[in-house]
Amino acid sequence: MEAPAAPHNPSDRNHGEPNPAGPGDPADVRRTLELTVTSPEAMLDLGRRLAGLLRAGDLVMLTGELGAGKTTLTRGLGEGLNVRGAVTSPTFVIARVHPSLGDGPPLVHVDAYRLGGGLDEMEDLDLDVSLPDSVVVVEWGEGKVEELTEDRLQVLIARATGDTDDDVRRLTVTGLGERWAEADLDALKA
Template sequence: MSQFEFISNQPEDTIGFSKRLGSLLRPGDVLALEGDLGAGKTTFTKGLAQGLGVTRNVNSPTFTIIKEYQGRLPLYHMDVYRVEDSFEDLGFDEYFEGNGVTVVEWAHLIKDQLPDELLTVYLYLGDNGSRRLVLEPTGKRYEELCKEIMS
């Protein structure tokens, strides 16, 4: 499995990188975000939203589980950290096949419900506020997307 890496020295770097990625996303794309608390998952999503043309302020859906934003494509931002019920019963899996882009924070908690092909982004805390972003594509679409964003 391929991996691609990006080092972000400040939040603006993360936003710039994910904004570029967001500009390349298509309907039905799914991104799984993994990282400790404070690793930058929501900051990453803010950049994606900008790349999708979202003008509203993006913040974590920690207690609402999902927030929807309108841009060039709809953005469905999920935080499944506190999902206690069966994810399938909540009906959120329908977002994965929709006409928007779905971003799932803490995606490993619902891994059995995720599509087979997606882009997993691991965010690691570094020294002096830096972040290491590791992109792990599953499927040809996401492999090509990673090659394009890293070129």
């Protein structure tokens, strides 16, 4: 039996066209939103808004060059999720767990920059064990953690080309899978 098609959303990049993953593939359900962020403070605020959409079991993959704002976005997520501890780049420790100060899920913040392989190399981090009860954010996770779940949020952060302000970033937020088919990604707009 074929899964019902996701409702058309004007912000969908593929406008209801099949995903290259193929028909019937859970990753075929895709929603995309493009945003512009003009400052580090605005990136923190976006993270706080994104936290309002997240729940235990969510995987967020952040992609962008060094200094793009991945950790700043995650810091805002941590504030929005009300977790303990300063959210800083886990580059040298690979992963940090930030327990919730309330009744929300903990935040697991991973920096996969130094990890070369796919999910096999990340098994020691036990992300598959943490995922059901936590919000897991993986910087540099593309090609490494997709196998953890069919439902994930991918955030691509790029410096704005041609803009004279070095703080301006263009973000492409893509929700993959059934979890994100009905999510209100428009809530991320400022």
